[in-house]
Amino acid sequence: MWAYLTRRLAQAIAVVFVMAVIVFFGVNVIGNPVDILINPEFTEAEYQQAIRALGLHLPLHEQFFVFLSNALEGDLGISFVWGEPALKLIAQRLPATLELAGAAMFLSIVLGVPLGMYAGTKPHSWVSKSIVSGSILGFSLPTFWVGIMMIMVFAVMLGILPSTGRGDTVEVFGIEWSFLTWNGLTHLAMPAVNLALTNIALVIRLSRAGTREVMLQDYIKFARAKGLSQRRITLVHVLKNTLIPVVTVLGLELGSLIAFSVVTETVFAWPGMGKLIIESIQVLDRPIVVAYLMLTVLLFVTINFLVDIVYSLLDPRVRVSGAGK
Amino acid sequence: MKRIVTLAAAAALFAGASASAQTVKVGLFSEPSAMDPHYHNLGPNNAFSSNVYESLILQDESQKLTPGLAVSWKPVNDTTWEFKLRKGVKFHDGSDFNADDVIFTFERAPNVANSPSTFGTYLKGKSFKKIDDYTVHAITEKPYPLMPVDLSQVWIISSDVGADVTTAQFNSGKAAIGTGQYKFIEWKPGDTILIERNDGYWGDKAAFERVEVKPIKSNPSRVAALLAGDVDFIDNVPTADIERLKTESDIVLASGISNRVIYLHMDRFRDDSPYITGTNGKNPLFDLRVRKAISKAINREAIVARVMEGVAIPAGQLLPPGFFGTSENLKAEPYDPEGAKKLLAEAGYPDGFGLTIHGPNDRYINDAKIAQAIGQMLTRIGIKMKVETMPKSVFFSSASRGGPNKTPKYSFILVGWGSGTGEASSPLKSLVHSKDAANGFGASNRGRYSNPEADKLIEEALATVDDAKREALLAKATEIAINDLAIIPLHYQVNTWATRKEAGLKYLPRTDERTQFRSLVKQ
Numbered sequence: 001m002w003a004y005l006t007r008r009l010a011q012a013i014a015v016v017f018v019m020a021v022i023v024f025f026g027v028n029v030i031g032n033p034v035d036i037l038i039n040p041e042f043t044e045a046e047y048q049q050a051i052r053a054l055g056l057h058l059p060l061h062e063q064f065f066v067f068l069s070n071a072l073e074g075d076l077g078i079s080f081v082w083g084e085p086a087l088k089l090i091a092q093r094l095p096a097t098l099e100l101a102g103a104a105m106f107l108s109i110v111l112g113v114p115l116g117m118y119a120g121t122k123p124h125s126w127v128s129k130s131i132v133s134g135s136i137l138g139f140s141l142p143t144f145w146v147g148i149m150m151i152m153v154f155a156v157m158l159g160i161l162p163s164t165g166r167g168d169t170v171e172v173f174g175i176e177w178s179f180l181t182w183n184g185l186t187h188l189a190m191p192a193v194n195l196a197l198t199n200i201a202l203v204i205r206l207s208r209a210g211t212r213e214v215m216l217q218d219y220i221k222f223a224r225a226k227g228l229s230q231r232r233i234t235l236v237h238v239l240k241n242t243l244i245p246v247v248t249v250l251g252l253e254l255g256s257l258i259a260f261s262v263v264t265e266t267v268f269a270w271p272g273m274g275k276l277i278i279e280s281i282q283v284l285d286r287p288i289v290v291a292y293l294m295l296t297v298l299l300f301v302t303i304n305f306l307v308d309i310v311y312s313l314l315d316p317r318v319r320v321s322g323a324g325k
Numbered sequence: 326m327k328r329i330v331t332l333a334a335a336a337a338l339f340a341g342a343s344a345s346a347q348t349v350k351v352g353l354f355s356e357p358s359a360m361d362p363h364y365h366n367l368g369p370n371n372a373f374s375s376n377v378y379e380s381l382i383l384q385d386e387s388q389k390l391t392p393g394l395a396v397s398w399k400p401v402n403d404t405t406w407e408f409k410l411r412k413g414v415k416f417h418d419g420s421d422f423n424a425d426d427v428i429f430t431f432e433r434a435p436n437v438a439n440s441p442s443t444f445g446t447y448l449k450g451k452s453f454k455k456i457d458d459y460t461v462h463a464i465t466e467k468p469y470p471l472m473p474v475d476l477s478q479v480w481i482i483s484s485d486v487g488a489d490v491t492t493a494q495f496n497s498g499k500a501a502i503g504t505g506q507y508k509f510i511e512w513k514p515g516d517t518i519l520i521e522r523n524d525g526y527w528g529d530k531a532a533f534e535r536v537e538v539k540p541i542k543s544n545p546s547r548v549a550a551l552l553a554g555d556v557d558f559i560d561n562v563p564t565a566d567i568e569r570l571k572t573e574s575d576i577v578l579a580s581g582i583s584n585r586v587i588y589l590h591m592d593r594f595r596d597d598s599p600y601i602t603g604t605n606g607k608n609p610l611f612d613l614r615v616r617k618a619i620s621k622a623i624n625r626e627a628i629v630a631r632v633m634e635g636v637a638i639p640a641g642q643l644l645p646p647g648f649f650g651t652s653e654n655l656k657a658e659p660y661d662p663e664g665a666k667k668l669l670a671e672a673g674y675p676d677g678f679g680l681t682i683h684g685p686n687d688r689y690i691n692d693a694k695i696a697q698a699i700g701q702m703l704t705r706i707g708i709k710m711k712v713e714t715m716p717k718s719v720f721f722s723s724a725s726r727g728g729p730n731k732t733p734k735y736s737f738i739l740v741g742w743g744s745g746t747g748e749a750s751s752p753l754k755s756l757v758h759s760k761d762a763a764n765g766f767g768a769s770n771r772g773r774y775s776n777p778e779a780d781k782l783i784e785e786a787l788a789t790v791d792d793a794k795r796e797a798l799l800a801k802a803t804e805i806a807i808n809d810l811a812i813i814p815l816h817y818q819v820n821t822w823a824t825r826k827e828a829g830l831k832y833l834p835r836t837d838e839r840t841q842f843r844s845l846v847k848q
Binding site for chain 2: 030031032033034035036039041042043044045047049050053054078080081082083092093096148151152156159162163165166266267268269275276281282284
């Protein structure tokens with residue numbers, strides 16, 4: 001298993017480096033940030049001053065080496081727009097996004113798994129059929145539209161939830177969290193549900209399919225024959241075996257939730273990383289875009305790594321075959 | 326102080342429940358990128374700085390100059406302006422304002438590290454001298470009439486913050502000390518900005534105890550937040566929602582014309598223009614008759630009525646009439662497709678030619694739709710149009726220097742120009758004057774239009790300190806440029822703000838498009 005993990009680590013480093021090259025050069029061929037950021041009443045001299053202030057007067061390959069050598073020291077550049085280190089700006093907004101992604105993930109699991117398993121164990125009841133057809137909506141409705149509709153209904157018409165923004169926060173371990181206050185929770189509710197919709201549908205589908213498959217397995221028949229209660233069969237034997245594909249997919253989805261919650265954050269003006277990245281792309285704030293994508297790569301590499309470990313805990317066969325090599 | 330703390334605690338307790346009369350919540354389209362008033366010389370930052378800081382001279386809602394930290398100003402000779410400073414003004418930290426702060430500010434402002442857009446624009450080529458504690462002289466080599474306007478753009482900070490103060494220290498609030506109506510309290514980027522009334526303000530005190538600013542970039546969300554009552558005031562009301570908001574009894578709209586003209590710029594320097602086809606390598610845009618035909622073919626009333634939902638004003642020059650240096654003789658070109666066809670035929674293009682219009686799709690109000698409308702209108706007089714719009718991040722670099730040898734890439738573009746100074750010298754200098762990098766002329770002249778007669782008038786105006794004479798020169802230059810169709814003006818943008826009636830607020834629309842709380846008053 002250690003040999004396997006070491007090999008994965010080497011692969012991961014290679015992926016990160018290749019991404020650094022692609023991202024840096026890719027981002028640098030689009031437009032010129034100075035044209036966006038400078039006051040329109042500029043003169044040529046001020047334009048040149050701005051180019052130098054942002055370090056764009058160097059040839060591209062030199063810029064890359066500056067970036068690379070700074071990156072190795074943990075400095076991913078200074079934002080063109082905000083004038084502060086890109087990493088600091090991203091870190092400032094990370095808790096808000098983590099909170100949102102965490103809440104969405106929580107909802108997907110606590111709603112998706114039981115509903116999916118119910119639909120799997122009783123495939124012919126009308127409740128199951130409506131759960132399954134309802135999940136189609138979760139897939140097919142665009143997040144943007146659902147978000148706006150939710151704001152219209154719950155904030156504008158009913159007036160029971162706040163429309164946008166993040167509520168009051170409480171500082172725990174030096175980080176501000178909003179899910180610990182009632183006001184914060186009311187602000188979190190709509191964006192979390194909006195972000196979770198697709199994943200709830202996905203989890204329903206996966207656990208339903210998994211349950212139906214597992215129910216037919218010999219070990220379930222054996223458990224029945226042994227006289228175990230239906231409750232124990234479902235909650236222990238079926239659940240555990242259904243979870244393997246769910247964990248795989250949710251692992252990857254967690255990455256997407258954190259990295260690409262752009263639409264939800266924009267609609268609900270949620271002060272997270274997604275909003276930062278989309279606004280940075282619009283004004284060509286290259287250091288932020290590069291830093292963000294590099295972090296995203298790291299995030300996905302790490303999650304995949306962890307998913308592999310969780311696999312081996314859930315499924316002894318992975319452990320055994322890993323050890324055999 | 327104790328009262329403020331109690332109020333702050335109360336506000337924190339009831340935040341979200343209801344906006345107290347003293348706290349105004351604002352949904353803002355663009356968030357400033359720093360709390361350092363000299364870091365980024367651009368609209369959103371300058372708008373926000375105006376709450377916490379003041380300049381020597383302020384601009385009122387229609388960009389007229391009014392006394393700020395200076396009570397009076399006048400030229401004492403051809404190259405020297407004298408500013409008499411206001412006495413008894415205190416900074417938020419209690420220290421006194423005097424000439425040292427002015428000199429300190431003017432030294433620091435052009436030299437901020439990593440600044441993507443410098444305040445050197447307003448300060449370069451000028452030297453400043455303290456005469457006594459409340460008198461400052463500004464000296465230039467040549468006569469310079471724009472001195473008061475330029476200095477109205479620079480926010481005065483306290484010299485106590487020290488010469489090595491950083492942008493980060495402003496962002497954290499440590500150095501964010503001004504003389505303005507509001508004191509800076511806290512900034513959580515992307516989330517909130519809090520400011521509080523400055524009770525020691527020298528002039529009319531701020532109307533509100535606290536202002537809480539929430540950046541909400543998404544248009545529908547910003548409108549929804551207002552409708553839901555989560556915010557009391559929003560800016561940049563999208564034109565598509567204006568009709569709907571008018572029917573809401575608890576919403577008050579405030580619209581006002583801006584200093585921004587939306588216009589077409591044409592290739593005036595290449596014989597074989599890259600996006601013109603079917604002319605055997607000739608550039609028809611050199612011909613005044615063709616330019617006139619294009620202008621006549623555009624139905625400005627229709628664009629305003631249909632594309633802009635009535636919220637714009639057809640344009641006939643570089644700035645709306647009434648601004649300093651505009652001409653009374655110029656009117657928006659009336660729609661005349663027959664006349665346009667005749668002119669095209671006279672110019673030798675009875676069957677038109679191929680032309681592509683390029684424009685941004687996320688910069689001006691409804692920009693992509695305007696480009697499409699222009700495309701259709703010009704197709705009607707026989708010009709075979711293609712319309713290409715793209716994000717501003719790609720468009721402006723290409724439009725300014727995307728071609729060979731950093732020349733403009735396109736042949737025919739849709740752009741806009743807002744006059745920061747509130748006078749016609751701004752567009753004349755940047756759009757109409759021949760490109761002259763050494764002297765700072767024609768920086769945004771993307772058509773490379775060049776007319777020695779206009780150049781001469783513009784240069785003369787910029788060296789004439791006498792206001793009446795300068796105004797006449799600018800008007801003359803505007804007439805020459807527009808009659809020669811250096812650019813084709815389309816319309817002046819109108820901006821709309823909205824407030825909730827129950828909050829008892831009213832916004833006084835500003836021509837500089839800024840959202841600043843000095844202009845937000847109690848009804």
